[in-house]
Amino acid sequence: MIVFVISIGVFLLLHLLPGNPAYAILGPGATPLAVAKVTRQLGLNKPLIDQYVTWLTRALHGNLGTSYLTEQPVSTTIGHAFPVDLELVILSQLIAFALAIPMAITAARRQASILDRIFTMSSFGMLSLPAFVIGVPLVLAVAVTVHWFPATGYTPIYSQPITNLHEMILPSITLAVGSVAIYYRLLRTDLIATLQEEFITLARSKGLSNREVMYRHALRPSTFSVLTATAINVGSLLGGAVVVEYLFGLPGMGLLLVNGIYSRDYVMVQGVILTLAVAFVLVNFLADILYRVIDPRVRHA
Numbered sequence: 001m002i003v004f005v006i007s008i009g010v011f012l013l014l015h016l017l018p019g020n021p022a023y024a025i026l027g028p029g030a031t032p033l034a035v036a037k038v039t040r041q042l043g044l045n046k047p048l049i050d051q052y053v054t055w056l057t058r059a060l061h062g063n064l065g066t067s068y069l070t071e072q073p074v075s076t077t078i079g080h081a082f083p084v085d086l087e088l089v090i091l092s093q094l095i096a097f098a099l100a101i102p103m104a105i106t107a108a109r110r111q112a113s114i115l116d117r118i119f120t121m122s123s124f125g126m127l128s129l130p131a132f133v134i135g136v137p138l139v140l141a142v143a144v145t146v147h148w149f150p151a152t153g154y155t156p157i158y159s160q161p162i163t164n165l166h167e168m169i170l171p172s173i174t175l176a177v178g179s180v181a182i183y184y185r186l187l188r189t190d191l192i193a194t195l196q197e198e199f200i201t202l203a204r205s206k207g208l209s210n211r212e213v214m215y216r217h218a219l220r221p222s223t224f225s226v227l228t229a230t231a232i233n234v235g236s237l238l239g240g241a242v243v244v245e246y247l248f249g250l251p252g253m254g255l256l257l258v259n260g261i262y263s264r265d266y267v268m269v270q271g272v273i274l275t276l277a278v279a280f281v282l283v284n285f286l287a288d289i290l291y292r293v294i295d296p297r298v299r300h301a
Helices: 003-018 021-026 034-040 050-060 074-109 114-128 130-147 161-194 198-205 210-218 224-240 242-248 252-261 266-294 296-300
Strands: none
Touching: 003 050, 003 198, 003 266, 021 034, 050 224, 050 266, 074 114, 074 161, 074 210, 074 252, 114 161, 114 266, 130 161, 130 296, 161 210, 161 242, 198 210, 210 224, 224 252, 224 266, 242 252, 252 266
16 A cells, blocks of 8 residues: 555656656657657656556556656666665665674763764764765775775675675665664664663573673664664665765665656656565565564564
8 A cells, every 4th residue: 555655656756747758768859749759759748647557557557657767677677786785785784783783882881981972972973964975985095095995896795705705895884874873873772771670680590691682682672773773774775875886886775866867768767766666565564574573572562
């Protein structure tokens, strides 16, 4: 239902944009007669409801149409772009978890300590920095100055895995910074609350060490907020990493979406949005399943 509503909204908003895709196809010097001919060929002269029903019917059968500009199947183009975003998001989230979890555990165990204050202040800075502010200095310092990683470029992971990972490190770090701050703050808050629970007191009374209490009893029930944030974050990052993609020259869904909007490639934009909406719903569905895995109490709620 959510995907259906999104598809209607995007379809209507696209057709409210000024301009005609025929001009983008034919160029600025196109004659009115040629524009009218292309408009008829694309079916843009039909009522909006007819256009939407035609597109939806094809989409339900796996046909997302053909790009107005490239004349390539939209599904094929998305098939090349989506893995780029998927890999970028996965790597960035792995980096975010690798940093945020140890930081949150340390801060929760040592509240009001120097490390706690440093991590908390750093998280404020991470949240306030947009991707281009992080990415540009990172490229200058690591790629241009010391040449540890390439500044731009993308090699498919199935072609050359080592080269691919080498190229994806910088964009993944750039995208991960904001996530580190979010996950750290959420997990720290939940861990502090969990450590005050009665079952934690019981665990300590059994003689368990602080490490065993934290990792065996406190960490697992404290990850609900982080899991929810991850589901939302992954969905938004799949289509929202345009700046990172542009900065590092990655041919992902974000660039595909922006280029489609600028060129009035309605079919391409509708196909990209539909794919992202389905991915967002699937990620949140997976999060609901993981809730039950993390805490058995949810199964009986």
